Amino acid sequence: ALPDSVSIYEVSPRDGLQNEAVTVPTTRKLRLIEALAQAGLTRIEATSFVSPKWVPQLADADEVAGLLPRVPDVTFSALCPNAKGLERALTTKIPEIAVFISASETHNRKNVNNTVEGTLAAFGEVIAPAVKAGLRVRGYVSTLWGCPYEGEIDPRAGLRIAHRLVEMGCYQISLGDTIGVGTPKQTRDILRLFMSEFSIPQIAMHMHDTRGTALANVVVGLELGIRTFDASVGGLGGCPYAPGAAGNVATEDLVFMLDGMGVKTGVDLEKLWTAGQVAKAVVGRDLPGKVHKAGVRS
Numbered sequence: 001a002l003p004d005s006v007s008i009y010e011v012s013p014r015d016g017l018q019n020e021a022v023t024v025p026t027t028r029k030l031r032l033i034e035a036l037a038q039a040g041l042t043r044i045e046a047t048s049f050v051s052p053k054w055v056p057q058l059a060d061a062d063e064v065a066g067l068l069p070r071v072p073d074v075t076f077s078a079l080c081p082n083a084k085g086l087e088r089a090l091t092t093k094i095p096e097i098a099v100f101i102s103a104s105e106t107h108n109r110k111n112v113n114n115t116v117e118g119t120l121a122a123f124g125e126v127i128a129p130a131v132k133a134g135l136r137v138r139g140y141v142s143t144l145w146g147c148p149y150e151g152e153i154d155p156r157a158g159l160r161i162a163h164r165l166v167e168m169g170c171y172q173i174s175l176g177d178t179i180g181v182g183t184p185k186q187t188r189d190i191l192r193l194f195m196s197e198f199s200i201p202q203i204a205m206h207m208h209d210t211r212g213t214a215l216a217n218v219v220v221g222l223e224l225g226i227r228t229f230d231a232s233v234g235g236l237g238g239c240p241y242a243p244g245a246a247g248n249v250a251t252e253d254l255v256f257m258l259d260g261m262g263v264k265t266g267v268d269l270e271k272l273w274t275a276g277q278v279a280k281a282v283v284g285r286d287l288p289g290k291v292h293k294a295g296v297r298s
């Protein structure tokens with residue numbers, strides 16, 4: 001049986017805007033965030049406390065985090081790679097951060113200039129101190145379905161990393177198909193592996209839709225009982241250190257499908273579609289989401 005309801009974790013202001021050619025002004029980022037919250041999304045990744053040299057698009061993270069709207073029931077989060085990132089997060093009121101690491105050694109090096117072991121060691125100065133300061137900490141494990149540099153990845157490498165993250169204090173691990181190469185049978189195998197060692201609430205799916213398989217993979221997750229899905233309005237996004245990767249599964253497409261399947265999300269699809277129009281205006285280009293382009297009904 002499918003879950004009655006699922007939790008959507010919206011990543012467009014972070015995963016989306018980090019990959020745009022143009023840097024979006026802070027006030028426009030906040031307009032998008034506002035529209036997403038209005039649509040009923042309750043978990044929104046707003047920005048990244050990463051190096052402004054590495055991701056100039058999100059160099060205004062401190063301002064964005066400081067100006068987030070106060071909406072009841074909405075939890076904002078931000079990426080945080082190291083102690084410097086946590087120091088920045090703690091000067092704001094952001095209640096949640098997310099650490100990120102790759103199952104692939106090469107992608108990890110390209111993304112954070114460190115080995116997998118070195119990155120885990122650096123998280124010692126992030127996760128426990130953040131939890132102690134009252135923040136919730138989420139963890140991403142990237143390239144589980146494949147790496148742009150190494151090709152196929154053994155998901156057991158990701159499983160070992162996920163255990164370390166949970167031991168250090170992450171409440172949930174988001175499994176990343178960073179470059180959007182996953183297909184349903186592979187997804188079933190990866191999810192079964194993680195489900196054999198973690199509980200359902202500890203697992204989220206973060207599916208980029210580069211090759212059009214993200215929703216099919218989400219259905220596999222739903223049928224196995226997964227209840228947390230990352231998504232990006234309009235399909236905005238990609239990883240700057242995974243060349244050619246498209247955005248996450250479009251939030252409108254995900255909600256449209258879940259509505260049709262009778263799975264509750266708490267999101268108002270019409271308002272979400274409007275938020276997608278805001279996203280399009282904010283980045284000044286057409287976005288790839290199907291429902292975004294086709295409209296909710298006709």
Ligand code: HMG
Pocket residue numbers: 015018048049050051052054055079081082084085086088100111112113140141142143175176177178206208238239240241
């Ligand atoms: P580094 O250059 O090795 O850092 O970068 P460093 O520790 O040697 O420091 C160099 C300089 O950066 C120093 O400043 C530090 O203070 C500064 P300087 O002395 O030269 O003036 N610095 C910082 N400044 C601001 N905030 C910080 C920070 N840390 C150091 N937090 C680092 C290492 C991790 C910082 C860098 O590689 C980085 O920022 N990488 C981020 C890359 C990124 O954001 N990638 C995209 C997000 S991941 C993703 O998209 C995948 C995901 O969506 C899941 C999926 O799809 O699978 C999550």
Ligand code: MG
Pocket residue numbers: 015176178206208238239
């Ligand atoms: Mg991503």
